[in-house]
Amino acid sequence: MPEHGPAATPAQTVSAPPEAPGRWFGLWDSYFAISYLVTATLLFSGSAEQPLETAVATAALTALVPWYAGVGRRLIFTERTGWRNVLFTTVLFGLFALATLVDLGSSFALFAVVPMIMMTLPTWPAISVSLVANLVPLLSVWLRQGRIDEQMLGVLPTTLLGIALSALMGLWISRVIRQSRERAALIEELRRNRERVARLSHEAGIAAERERLAREIHDTIAQNLTSVISLVEAAESEVADTDPRTKRLLTLAREAAAEGLAEARQFVVALTPPSLHAGSLGDAVRRRTDTLATQTGLTAVCELEGDEFPLPMAVRVVLLRVAQEAMANVQKHSGATRVEVTLTFEPHQVELAVVDDGRGFDASAAPGGYGLAGMRARVAEIGGVLTVTSAPEEGTMITVSVPVDDGGGAG
Incomplete structure (x- = not known):
């Protein structure tokens, strides 16, 4: 065999990565x-x-x-x-x-x-x-x-x-x-996760801004128009029938304020989550729980305790968003087989609890993450308190308590 015999190994050239x-x-x-x-x-x-x-x-x-x-x-x-x-x-x-x-x-x-x-x-x-x-x-x-x-x-x-x-x-x-x-x-x-996070952040920003605008319209313009209507009606009762021109002007002012109030309320409805349009907060949370069970195969239970009463739109929106975020975390991170969502209506407060039997985590050592921080910020805006109870291999419970007055308003 000549000196250029059958060597079979080339120079140590690194094989090409398919991405480049x-x-x-x-x-x-x-x-x-x-x-x-x-x-x-x-x-x-x-x-x-x-x-x-x-x-x-x-x-x-x-x-x-x-x-x-x-x-x-x-x-x-x-x-x-x-x-x-x-x-x-x-x-x-x-x-x-x-x-x-x-x-x-x-x-x-x-x-x-x-x-x-x-x-x-x-x-x-x-x-x-x-x-x-x-x-x-x-x-x-x-x-x-x-x-x-x-x-x-x-x-x-x-x-x-x-x-x-x-x-x-x-x-x-x-x-x-x-x-x-x-x-x-x-x-x-x-790359796909970064795009998804960017999209979700954009959507979350839009949703948060829509909810903020709805609260501002509800708490300022709508309330002011309601006060104007009340004042005009009081003025109408004080004006004598012998002054038809003033009475007519007050009637026009009341009708204009009522029309503006109706439009403001329509804006509030348009800016709030669609799931709250078709029913109560309890109905919206129950639909979300049923969707979670259908999509994942988890055993998902929704229970309402106490008599549900009307809540301010801001409170309804925050509680629904917290329930959605908590159930999303159960689906993505917990590895749970069962989740229970309880909505409790008491005379002076409403409480939401989301409990799963997943892997849990050390709540005292965990930094909290953006999801929990975002939920806490939402709850704090309506005067509520969010509590996380969890331990490794012992599941997780997220509880939200919001004080309300007897009429269902935020306390």
């Missing part, structure tokens, strides 16, 4: 081109002895160049399955075997052939084909000599080393490709 193949195509193209030029140089250096064999071997190796450029280049760094991968590897192996059987100097092309096989076939089929490729030079010597001689025995150690290095390289390339794909999947998941 363009970065690595140039490196592999250069490596394959250098391997081809070195092999062709070795062939031509011995062409004086066997010019016909050298020409055939060179033609077979040269055919590998357009075959790689036109077919193989599209297959590397992608999923290593499919009939195109098998076809490319079959033709690649055939051309290499032909060149090596004709001229043993072509065995140097293993430096390029083995990486191509490893990057276009699944791991174990690629290793198997690479092992067979390493045996081709040995077969070439045996066919030439027809017997086992010193030259064949000299090739054997190099062949065995090439087989071992091919197996190691195959495992290494497969591991790098797998890790690169996992990293690409994580990056893509991170």
Whole structure:
């Protein structure tokens, strides 16, 4: 065997991560081109002895160049399955075997052939084909000599080393490709999560602003218009029937204020959560609980205790949002199988409790996170208190208490 025998391991070039193949195509193209030029140089250096064999071997190796450029280049760094991968590897192996059987100097092309096989076939089929490729030079010597001689025995150690290095390289390339794909999947998941967080933050900001506007309209414009109507009605009762012009002007003022109050109330309804339009707070919470059970398969129970009475829109909105956020946390983080939502109406307060049997957490050590901080801020705006009770493997309970007066107004 000549000194350029069947080595089977290329330079330690890192396999390309699929998320940035363009970065690595140039490196592999250069490596394959250098391997081809070195092999062709070795062939031509011995062409004086066997010019016909050298020409055939060179033609077979040269055919590998357009075959790689036109077919193989599209297959590397992608999923290593499919009939195109098998076809490319079959033709690649055939051309290499032909060149090596004709001229043993072509065995140097293993430096390029083995990486191509490893990057276009699944791991174990690629290793198997690479092992067979390493045996081709040995077969070439045996066919030439027809017997086992010193030259064949000299090739054997190099062949065995090439087989071992091919197996190691195959495992290494497969591991790098797998890790690169996992990293690409994580990056893509991170990108999607960032987009989702941005979208949810935008939607939450819009919802919060809508709720703030609804509270402002309800607590200022609507209340002021109600006071105006009351004052006009009082003035109307004081005006004598003998002053029809003043009485008519007061009537017009009362009707205009009443119309403005009706429009303000419509704005408040339009700016509040749709789930509160069709019924009471208890109905809205129960619908959300039923939706959670349907979507996740959890056992979700909603209970109302006491006689439900009308609540200010701001209180209804906050309690509904807290219930939704708490149930969303149960779905995403707790690993629970059961969640209970209780809405309790007492003479001077309303209480919401969301209890799950999930994994829980150390409430005293936890930083709270944006979700809990946001819920606490909402509850504080209406004068309520939010309490979190949880321990590892003991589930979580979120309780909201809001003081109200006898008429259902916030205390």
